[in-house]
Amino acid sequence: MEMNTDHCYHCGTPCDKTTIEFDGKPFCCQGCKTVYEILSENDLSYYYDLQGQAGATPKINEGKYDFLGSPEIVEQLVEFSDGNVQVVNLFVPHIHCSSCIWVLENLNKLNPAVKASQVDFPKKTVRITYNASELPLKNLVLLMGRIGYEPNISLADIEPKKKPVNRSLIYKLGIAGFAFGNVMFLSFPEYFDLSSNRESGGEFWLNEYQNLFRWLMFLFSLPVMLYSGRDYFVSAFKGLRSKMLNIDVPIALGILTLFLRSTVDIIFDWGPGFFDSLTGLIFFLLLGKFFQQKTYSFLSFERDYKSYFPIAVTRILPDGREEVAQVYEVKRGDRLLIRNEELIPADAVIVKGNGHIDYSFVTGEAEPVLRQNGDKVFAGGKQLNGAIEIEITKPVSQSYLTQLWGNSVFDEEKTTRFQTLTDSIGKRFTVAVLSIAFVAAAFWLYYDSKNALNVFTAVLIIACPCAIALAAPFTLGNMLRIFGRKKFYLKNAGVIERLAQIDMAIFDKTGTITTSSTTTAFYEGMPLTEAEESVLKNTLRSSNHPLSRALYDMLSEHNIVTIDDFTEHTGQGIEASTELGNIKVGSAEFTGNGASARDDSTAVHISANDAYKGCYVFRNEYRDGIVEVFEELSHKMKLAILSGDNSGEKQRLQELLPISTLLYFDQKPIDKLHFIKRAQGEGHKVMMVGDGLNDAGALAQADVGIAISEDINVFSPACDAILDASKFKELFAYIKASKRAVGIIKLSFFLSLFYNVIGLFFAVTGQLEPVIAAILMPLSSISVVAFTTVATNLIGRKLG
Amino acid sequence: MSVIYVLLAISLAVAVLFFIAFIVSVKSGQYDDDYTPSVRMLFEDELIKTPSEKKKCKQKEAIQLNE
Numbered sequence: 063m064e065m066n067t068d069h070c071y072h073c074g075t076p077c078d079k080t081t082i083e084f085d086g087k088p089f090c091c092q093g094c095k096t097v098y099e100i101l102s103e104n105d106l107s108y109y110y111d112l113q114g115q116a117g118a119t120p121k122i123n124e125g126k127y128d129f130l131g132s133p134e135i136v137e138q139l140v141e142f143s144d145g146n147v148q149v150v151n152l153f154v155p156h157i158h159c160s161s162c163i164w165v166l167e168n169l170n171k172l173n174p175a176v177k178a179s180q181v182d183f184p185k186k187t188v189r190i191t192y193n194a195s196e197l198p199l200k201n202l203v204l205l206m207g208r209i210g211y212e213p214n215i216s217l218a219d220i221e222p223k224k225k226p227v228n229r230s231l232i233y234k235l236g237i238a239g240f241a242f243g244n245v246m247f248l249s250f251p252e253y254f255d256l257s258s259n260r261e262s263g264g265e266f267w268l269n270e271y272q273n274l275f276r277w278l279m280f281l282f283s284l285p286v287m288l289y290s291g292r293d294y295f296v297s298a299f300k301g302l303r304s305k306m307l308n309i310d311v312p313i314a315l316g317i318l319t320l321f322l323r324s325t326v327d328i329i330f331d332w333g334p335g336f337f338d339s340l341t342g343l344i345f346f347l348l349l350g351k352f353f354q355q356k357t358y359s360f361l362s363f364e365r366d367y368k369s370y371f372p373i374a375v376t377r378i379l380p381d382g383r384e385e386v387a388q389v390y391e392v393k394r395g396d397r398l399l400i401r402n403e404e405l406i407p408a409d410a411v412i413v414k415g416n417g418h419i420d421y422s423f424v425t426g427e428a429e430p431v432l433r434q435n436g437d438k439v440f441a442g443g444k445q446l447n448g449a450i451e452i453e454i455t456k457p458v459s460q461s462y463l464t465q466l467w468g469n470s471v472f473d474e475e476k477t478t479r480f481q482t483l484t485d486s487i488g489k490r491f492t493v494a495v496l497s498i499a500f501v502a503a504a505f506w507l508y509y510d511s512k513n514a515l516n517v518f519t520a521v522l523i524i525a526c527p528c529a530i531a532l533a534a535p536f537t538l539g540n541m542l543r544i545f546g547r548k549k550f551y552l553k554n555a556g557v558i559e560r561l562a563q564i565d566m567a568i569f570d571k572t573g574t575i576t577t578s579s580t581t582t583a584f585y586e587g588m589p590l591t592e593a594e595e596s597v598l599k600n601t602l603r604s605s606n607h608p609l610s611r612a613l614y615d616m617l618s619e620h621n622i623v624t625i626d627d628f629t630e631h632t633g634q635g636i637e638a639s640t641e642l643g644n645i646k647v648g649s650a651e652f653t654g655n656g657a658s659a660r661d662d663s664t665a666v667h668i669s670a671n672d673a674y675k676g677c678y679v680f681r682n683e684y685r686d687g688i689v690e691v692f693e694e695l696s697h698k699m700k701l702a703i704l705s706g707d708n709s710g711e712k713q714r715l716q717e718l719l720p721i722s723t724l725l726y727f728d729q730k731p732i733d734k735l736h737f738i739k740r741a742q743g744e745g746h747k748v749m750m751v752g753d754g755l756n757d758a759g760a761l762a763q764a765d766v767g768i769a770i771s772e773d774i775n776v777f778s779p780a781c782d783a784i785l786d787a788s789k790f791k792e793l794f795a796y797i798k799a800s801k802r803a804v805g806i807i808k809l810s811f812f813l814s815l816f817y818n819v820i821g822l823f824f825a826v827t828g829q830l831e832p833v834i835a836a837i838l839m840p841l842s843s844i845s846v847v848a849f850t851t852v853a854t855n856l857i858g859r860k861l862g
Numbered sequence: 863m864s865v866i867y868v869l870l871a872i873s874l875a876v877a878v879l880f881f882i883a884f885i886v887s888v889k890s891g892q893y894d895d896d897y898t899p900s901v902r903m904l905f906e907d908e909l910i911k912t913p914s915e916k917k918k919c920k921q922k923e924a925i926q927l928n929e
Contacts, residue, residue, distance in 0.1 A: 112905075160901050167902070183898040232888050240881050271866060278870075 072098050073210075074115030093119045097209050101165070104172050109165045116161035118210035125401050127207075127215075129374030129386045130200035138220040139199065139373075141189075147177070148194040152213035154206070157186040166211060173197055173205055188213075217389055218368040235352055238290040238345040241282040245341045248275045248282075252334045253833055276328040279337040287321050291344045309488030309531055312495055316526025317344065323519040336523060339835045343528050346843045350535035354542075354555045363553040366472070366780055367442065367464050367755055370423055371407055375400075378451065389458055396454045406443045408454050409461040411436060415450035419443035424463055425706055425754045427572045429609070429680065442755055466731045466759045472780075482559055483807055484534045488527070495525040502826045513828045520830040524821035529814030529842040533807050534559075537850040541803045544858035549786035550796055557782045560766050561800040563747045567695055568738065568760070570752040571705035571715075574770050576682035577787065583616060583666075587676015593642045594670045596623055601638040601645055604628055609666050610636070610647070613678055635667075643671045650677070681711070687791025689718055694794040696720040700746070704729045704737060706756055735759035751793075755779050768793075792861070799857050806853045810846045817842035 069076055070090035082089040085102070089095040097117055101109050109116070129135055142149040156162065163181045166188045170176040175197035179190040192202055203213055252275075298314035301307065317340065324335025376399040377387040384399060389407050392398065397413065400406055406419070417433035424442040433439055439452060441461035458464055503518035538555035545552055552558065569575050590598065600623045602614040627639045635648010646653045646669045653669035655677075667677040695701055702724040703715065709727040716725070729737070738748050738760050750757065750764035753771065758779040761767030769781040770790060785793065821838050824830045887893070 160904070163898060163901055164905055181898055182895045183901065184895060227891075227894065229888055229893075232893065233885065236881070236884050236888070240877070240884075244877060274866075274870075278874075 069115060070094050071110070071115065072117040073119050074117075075119075091119055093121070093210075096120070100172070100209055106165060106168060106171055109161050112164055113159040113161040116159045118156045120208055120210045121212065121403070125376075126404060127200050127203050128376065129372070130198070130203060130215075132374065132386050135220070135374055135386075135388065136199050139215065143194070146193055146195050147191065148199065149189065149191045150199060150202075151187055151189045152203075152206075152215070153185075153187050153219075154211050154213050155186060156211055157181065157183065157188070162211070165209065166206075169205070172209070173202075176202070215373060216369050217371040217373055218366075220373055231348065231352055231355065234290040234293075235345070235348045238286050238341060238348050241286045241290075242338075242341040242345040245279045245282050245337050248279050249334065249338045249832075249836070251275065253836075272334075273328070273331075276334055279335065280325065280328060283321065283324075283337045283340055286341050286344050287317070290348060291317055294344075294347070306485075307489040307492045308485040309491070309527060311488060312492045312525070312527050313347070313531055315492075315495075316522055316528075319519050319522040320526070323523065334832055336832050336835055339523070339832070339839050342836070342840055343526065346528060346840070347531055350532045350539075354535035354539040363781060363784070366467055366758065370405065370442070370755070371458070372405055375404075375407055392454055393457060394454055398452050398454065399449060400445045400452055401449045402445060402447065404445055406439050406441055406445065406452065408441045408458045408464075409456040410439055410452035410454045412439060413451050413453050415448060417443075417445055417450050418447040420446050421754075422573065423754060424756050425572055427707075463731070463755060466735075466756075469732070469735065469759055472759075472762055482534065482556065483804060484531065487530065487811060491527055491530065495522065498525070498822065498826070506828065510828075517826060517828050520825035520828070521822060524825045524830060524835060524838070525818055526839075527814070527818075528839060529817060529846040530811055532843055533810035533814065533846050533850060536847050537803055537807050537810065537854055540851055540854040541799070541857070544854060544861070545796065545799075547858075548792065548796070548861055549789045550792070551784045551786075553782045557766060558800045558803055560747070560782075561749070561797055562804040564699060564749040564766060564797065566700040566702070566741055566746040567749045567751065568702045568704055568734075568741075568764070570734075570750075570754070570757050570760075571703055571711070572682065572707055573753040574751055574757075575685055575688050575703070575790075577685050577772070582683050583613060583678040583680045585676060585678050587668075587674075590668070590670070590675060594645065594668075594675070597638070597640050597642050597645045597670070598647065598668060600625060600640070601628070601636060601647060604638070605630065605636050605647075609680065612680070613666055645670050646672075684718065685787070685790045691791055691793050692719045692723065695797075696722055698797075700724075702726065702737075704734045704760070706730070706734075731756040731759050735763045738763045749797075751785075752779070752781075795861055799861055802857050803854060806850055806857075809853075810850055813849060814842055814846050817845075 068081055068088040071087035072089060072094035075090050082092065082095050084095050084098065087098070089098065094117060097120060098110075101107055130139075136148075137143065140148045140150045154162075154166070157166070163183060166181050167179050169179045169190065175193040177191040177193065179188055181188045190202065197205075203215070206213055252272075294310045294314045294317060297308065297310040301311055320336050320340040320343070324337050324340065327333045327335040371389060374386050374388050375392060376384050377392070378384055378397040378399055387396075392408055398407075398410070405423075412433055412435055414435065416435075417437070417439055418430040419433055419439055420430040421427055421440070421443050423444065424440070430446050438455070440463060441458065442463045456462075499518050499521040502521055503514045506514040506517045535555065538558050541558050542552050542555050545558075595617065599614065599617045602610045602617070604625065605611075623640045623642060625638050625640050627637075627644075629637045631637065631648070631652065634652040635646060637646050638644065647666060650665070650667045653667040653674055654672070655667055655669070655674045665677040665679045668675045692701060701720065701722065703719075704726050705711075706729055707727060709725075712725060712727065715723075726737070734750075734752075734757065738750060741748050742763075742765070748764045749766045749768065750760045751768045751770060752758075752761055753769055757767075757769075761769065761779060761781045766783065767781040768783045768785050769779055770785050770787050772787045785796075817838060821830075821835075821842075824834055824838075
């Protein structure tokens with residue numbers, strides 16, 4: 063067989079095994095070729111012109127969507143249905159380029175029953191309007207699957223309808239910006255004619271309409287006060303009620319004083335008021351909030367098992383008939399048919415067939431395990447090879463994996479457990495501002511009592527910590543974007559502050575510090591002769607078992623040997639005979655080595671000509687840079703590894719990692735959670751790095767839960783941050799960058815305090831003119847924003 | 863009545879009109895997806911190509927996307 067470095071015309075994977083030539087183009091497999099045929103037959107080959115090699119190999123399993131034949135389930139999935147016309151919004155993980163958008167928006171070329179389709183690229187969804195009597199949902203999904211765009215339909219899709227999109231911040235920002243601009247315009251005459259008033263003469267035109275302009279400003283400020291700025295009052299009120307002085311207390315105080323003083327000023331014609339500062343302040347504050355609110359809409363940080371579990375399963379009735387049953391209806395004792403590539407929804411026992419169960423969703427372990435008749439299988443496992451029948455032992459919600467979500471840690475919001483830097487400064491700030499205000503007022507009461515109230519309000523106005531409140535959102539918001547470009551996706555900006563405080567890091571083993579993409583195997587036993595290895599390679603070629611495929615890829619090239627006889631003993635191994643001799647490949651028992659010592663690891667045993675030779679032991683490769691990452695981290699924090707596996711790898715880990723690293727094996731999901739709780743009880747700030755659903759509890763309990771993901775589009779449990787596996791070695795650099803970002807926030811606090819001191823000078827001496835406030839407040843905000851932006855970009859550049 | 867009232871009324875009316883347009887457009891979800899339309903507008907209008915044309919425009923610049 064000759065090696066070929068051609069890349070598939072459809073999906074771009076190197077066609078090294080078998081290349082299918084079609085229409086003068088190379089394809090890696092039959093599936094890709096078929097998609098090409100479908101697209102070119104329907105005049106959709108523009109797909110390949112837009113972006114080369116953008117496709118995905120179709121892996122659809124037609125039986126998998128039988129449940130879409132049930133009208134009740136379809137009813138729950140579609141957004142709109144009038145019997146004939148239905149609208150459905152489907153999540154398609156493969157959407158990644160312009161070709162994807164184009165082909166999905168031209169679905170009606172493939173089937174005219176599709177009336178309209180519109181892709182939302184950031185969310186990776188497509189909304190399709192179609193005629194259900196000509197093209198039922200099931201066929202639509204199959205159609206998409208056939209061209210490599212299989213939608214992801216999971217249990218989470220039929221949950222009670224998701225909360226509607228919250229756009230209130232945009233409204234608030236829009237209103238504040240609108241009012242700010244208009245009030246500025248209306249204030250202009252007063253800016254240019256500061257001393258004008260009726261008594262001293264001045265500009266007649268201005269004096270005539272002064273009141274009109276002022277009351278218009280008042281009108282514009284009303285919605286800003288009542289609607290846009292409402293959150294600050296609510297938050298300050300909540301803080302006060304729980305006896306906490308958060309940063310919103312001085313802000314709310316400042317806003318309220320601004321508004322009341324300005325209103326009183328225009329009522330008694332004492333001055334134009336501070337409406338420009340008021341609306342500008344709220345506008346800038348909201349802008350900070352908006353900037354911080356960057357979300358990665360194609361990622362989900364809330365996923366629990368429901369996002370991966372099927373909606374319905376095939377139940378086998380006692381009389382042998384099959385029916386579609388919703389997952390929640392599955393009861394103990396039910397018999398289910400699990401087809402190839404289907405997920406086991408609840409703990410069960412295999413009653414028919416041989417299971418090759420892939421638990422990578424649950425544990426991160428990529429290698430499937432073999433299970434036979436009578437063996438237990440757990441919820442979350444995926445059957446890989448042929449169909450099996452199972453009998454349910456526990457309903458979905460009480461299964462080994464899913465009961466984890468009953469823990470209260472999933473109900474509480476992490477942000478409530480954590481006081482931000484800004485809030486902690488807010489307390490001292492409020493106390494300081496109030497004391498300055500009272501002292502200054504007391505002084506003026508004694509010295510010139512007319513001015514006392516004026517000074518008191520001026521202090522509250524000018525000390526409003528607008529710049530302080532902006533420092534954190536802009537620093538963290540910008541950092542969040544920089545991290546995103548470095549493939550470290552955070553749920554929200556608060557995670558950065560928490561990350562900076564971490565003093566203990568806990569890692570899961572399989573799938574987290576080991577990679578699932580490359581496995582290595584080493585050989586133990588009597589060396590194989592050239593002829594034996596040749597026979598082995600040729601035998602493996604005929605087997606579909608994942609371990610056989612992996613081993614086949616690892617063995618060096620050999621001449622093709624004709625296999626005379628080949629038998630596959632399911633669950634045990636394969637047997638073949640050739641002119642060069644016969645060979646047995648499989649379990650220790652099957653190959654005649656009953657007393658295998660290596661039962662704690664994944665191994666393929668070989669016997670040639672009825673004599674046991676040895677075995678290939680598979681083990682996971684540790685990620686690049688793991689030694690360095692642990693070494694660097696060990697200087698700054700305590701380290702631990704919590705593995706759900708047995709202690710087979712203990713020795714190797716001890717050699718690789720710093721001696722201080724604690725190693726724990728055989729940890730159940732709930733053990734991991736309790737371990738972290740204990741560490742937090744001892745005062746540690748814990749970071750958990752995990753990857754599978756079995757880490758979900760620990761990720762939720764930890765101060766920062768980071769999910770490692772080989773492919774961020776496909777899978778990640780609920781967490782605070784998702785780290786692309788290729789960037790694992792940067793983990794320490796990211797933590798360091800977070801610490802620097804917090805340093806920047808502290809520096810900006812000093813910068814804004816400097817402005818406050820200048821402002822306070824004017825306020826305390828009783829000379830705070832509206833125009834000074836109108837200059838000073840935006841100036842301080844803008845310089846803080848500029849400083850944080852430049853500084854965070856410098857940090858980002860260091861990250862490389 | 864002074865002309866300033868007329869001018870103010872007109873300018874305010876225009877401002878409020880735009881403001882309402884903004885609210886309506888947010889409400890209808892126009893700003894929910896601010897990325898896809900920028901790609902969509904770059905697609906060829908004529909989607910179906912005749913076989914002879916197919917050969918001509920074989921290699922077209924790929925539209926670069928930033929994710």
